Amino acid sequence: xxxxxxxxxxxxxxxxxxxxxxxxxxxxxxxxxxxxxxxxxxxxxxxxxxxxxxxxxxxxxxxxxxxxxxxxxxxxxxxxxxxxxxxxxxxxxxxxxxxxxxxxxxxxxxxxxxxx
Amino acid sequence: xxxxxxxxxxxxxxxxxxxxxxxxxxxxxxxxxxxxxxxxxxxxxxxxxxxxxxxxxxxxxxxxxxxxxxxxxxxxxxxxxxxxxxxxxxxxxxxxxxxxxxxxxxxxx
Numbered sequence: 001x002x003x004x005x006x007x008x009x010x011x012x013x014x015x016x017x018x019x020x021x022x023x024x025x026x027x028x029x030x031x032x033x034x035x036x037x038x039x040x041x042x043x044x045x046x047x048x049x050x051x052x053x054x055x056x057x058x059x060x061x062x063x064x065x066x067x068x069x070x071x072x073x074x075x076x077x078x079x080x081x082x083x084x085x086x087x088x089x090x091x092x093x094x095x096x097x098x099x100x101x102x103x104x105x106x107x108x109x110x111x112x113x114x115x116x
Numbered sequence: 117x118x119x120x121x122x123x124x125x126x127x128x129x130x131x132x133x134x135x136x137x138x139x140x141x142x143x144x145x146x147x148x149x150x151x152x153x154x155x156x157x158x159x160x161x162x163x164x165x166x167x168x169x170x171x172x173x174x175x176x177x178x179x180x181x182x183x184x185x186x187x188x189x190x191x192x193x194x195x196x197x198x199x200x201x202x203x204x205x206x207x208x209x210x211x212x213x214x215x216x217x218x219x220x221x222x223x224x225x
Contacts, residue, residue, distance in 0.1 A: 043202065043215040056212055090159065107151075107159035 002027065004093050004108035012114045018079040021111045025072050025093030031055075032074040033105065034066060037088040046089075049074050050096070078113075086115045119143050122203050122216035129223050135190040137219045139203030142184065149213070150177050150188050151202040159202075162188070193223045 005024045013019050025032050033056075034046040045058040049068035066076040072093075078085055089112075092105040120141045129135055139148070150162040163170050163177040165186065170177050174193075179186040190197055203216040 042217040043204070043213075045212050045214075056210075058212065092159075105149075105161055107161070109156070109158045 004091060004106050006089075006091055006108040006111050008111060009109065010112050010114075012116060013081050014116050015081055015083060017081050018077060019081060019113060020075050020077045021089055021091075021113075023074045023076075023091035023093075023108055025074070025091075026106055029093035029095055029106070030072055031094045031096055032068060032072065033092045033094075034074070034076050035090045035092070036060070037090060037110070038084075038086070043090070046076065081115045083115050086113060088112050118217070119214050120203055120205055120216040122201075122219050124219060125217070127219055127221045129193050129221070131194055131223055131225050133193050133223075135193050135197075135221065135223075137188045137201050137203075137221070139186045139188070139216055140184060141186075141203075141205045141214075143205065143214070144208045145181075145184075145205040146208055147206045148179055148186050149204040149206070150186075151204060153200040153202060153218070155199075162201075190221075195223045195225050198222050 007022045023032055031050045033048040035043050036046055037043045046060055047054055047066050048056040052068045063079045068074045088110045090107055090110045092107045094105045123138045147164050147166045149164050151159050152162050153159045165177055165179040174191045176189040200218040200220050202218045204213045206213055
């Protein structure tokens, strides 16, 4: 099976711009989660989508949004970029995120966003 | 205080040494994960634990639910084990993960 893919891998934007990142899950996986990783804060959960619906959301401002398509591919969008949004954005897919005892997550390679 | 604390933050070792990374958490959990992140960002899920001990090759993970503590051991360490090791917990009745800040391991030949 092909792994989780994320595009683009690297991105440079300036403050005030917006950005859209894409994640294609492993075939058959219906849950996609997004995470932000910064040197200071480590990994932080952004949100999770399952069957085109946002099921869980972390503590991020409304500038961070996402969506999931019928083929389970997901996009996340960050509007009005700030310097502090510079980070590695990771997505992960799983069959069904509910029921941690039996689920495994598979992570993509990440998109490194730099905001200048 | 973070809900998930890892120690040490940085660790260097000589090839062949036995390594232990610790994770303590303060919330009730349904599972704990150990993740490995190599330079470049890719994350690999190593273990998911809800009790006891698991072993995979040279890696061993243990968890003590009563003490809210988990350890990741690497036997006969190798330079290819150099990575950041991250502990993450799944609190009861949520689908979220809370991550530790990671332990950066460097193994020298």
